[in-house]
Amino acid sequence: MNADWDVTTLLEGMVRDLRPRVDPEQTAMIGIFTGGVWIAQALHRALGLKTALGQLDISFYRDDFSQIGLHPQVRASDIPFAVDGRSIILVDDVLYTGRTIRAAMNEIFDYGRPASILLAVLVDRGGHEVPVAADIAALRLNGAAGGQIKLRGPDPLRLELLTSPRTAS
């Protein structure tokens, strides 16, 4: 396992990047199940945000629902604050195609009209299929890793490469 992929170190970097962009009294945070919630919990704690953490399960908003059906375990989305006018940090573990983020934003807008959404991810592995970009990413792989990256957790959190990467030429 690549030593650069130590999740604790990556999280520290995210906190450093986020701190100047949040107001702990006002800014809210939402994690996307499952890995995004783990990351969001750590960030939320480290940044000392006062608003309770929100959690999203985007199963009902997936654009491939009619092809792949319902996820076997859907959890309830829970946004315990008023979304209208709020600055929100949306957190996920791995940004890949961007479709999850699109679905998550659609769901957030069904709760209200936020003032802004900032996307923070642990890993941006490239390969985006829609125009979604992370504002903050602890690790940017630009598609070079090839294989599927998965965050294991919740305790301890560690990144795992599930399939072997294509040999970089």
Added chain:
Amino acid sequence: MSLSTFRFGDGNPQYDAQGRLRHLLNTEGLREPEMLQILDTAESFLSIAQRSVKKTPTLRGKTIVNLFFENSTRTRSTFELAAKRLSADVLNIAVSTSSTSKGESLIDTVDNLMAMQVDGFVIRHPEAGAAHLIARHLGDSALVINAGDGQHAHPTQALLDVFTIRRLAGPIEDRVVAIVGDVLHSRVARSQIHALSILGCPEIRVIGPQTLVPKELSALGVHVYHDLQAGLRGVDVICALRLQKERMESHRLPSLDEFHRRFGLTPERLQWAQPDALVLHPGPMNRGVEIASEVADGHQAVILQQVAHGLAVRMAVLTLLAGAAGGGENHA
């Protein structure tokens, strides 16, 4: 699709050959994983009703037909709202305006609607087996949900009842549940018994007059009581049934008053059950017959929660079946 070529898994027309739940016709024969998946998914849909936009895009572009050959307010409107909250288009067809009154057969009606590229049917019909007939006819070309067929089954009502018990009374595996009233004519009772036993309810009781409780129920492992006091002792959940006055032509009861005196739920009689036992009723209620107003409006009754739960459960059923239609897995 011809009937002779289509083969469903295990001869249970609710499942396809790959074991996916394609239709919801009855709680009998429903497997526990799918039942739990419906209940768990319904938990997620429950919170959507609290949002400013009470919709998800899940069934966008799909068309669901409510085909009702019997009157219904609650079931039809919650199915309609469930489909609409999932962003499906809904077509409501009631028998009084349909061409079956001009002699068109049920299958012809369905075929005509299928020619309009609809994706699913929610059907209520006075004949037992009507939804089965349509599901066998359609195979995997559209989803079919039984919203009540004769005295046979009403699976979504039973699912919303077990969902209500699970949420408000705790784990079904250690709750004693009594179903009270006109069991003989009740499709709700039959579906409740199957749902409760699949979820591991340790003791299911049925309480009612001898003329309104079928004898073969004991074979299902159900405990039969003809005395309300004995039957309610130690019970955690009471499922009242509507007395089907319109089905009472065969003189099975001396009078409604007599029924109320022996089996009507009153505040005094509730005390025979566990303190704070839940009281469920599928509606519409005959106040003063199977249930006294003081009970129906009292703190132990969860009848309006049942309606809210029914919406979430029906959204979950539609989602699960529609998801399987795209080739997706719906195994828990």
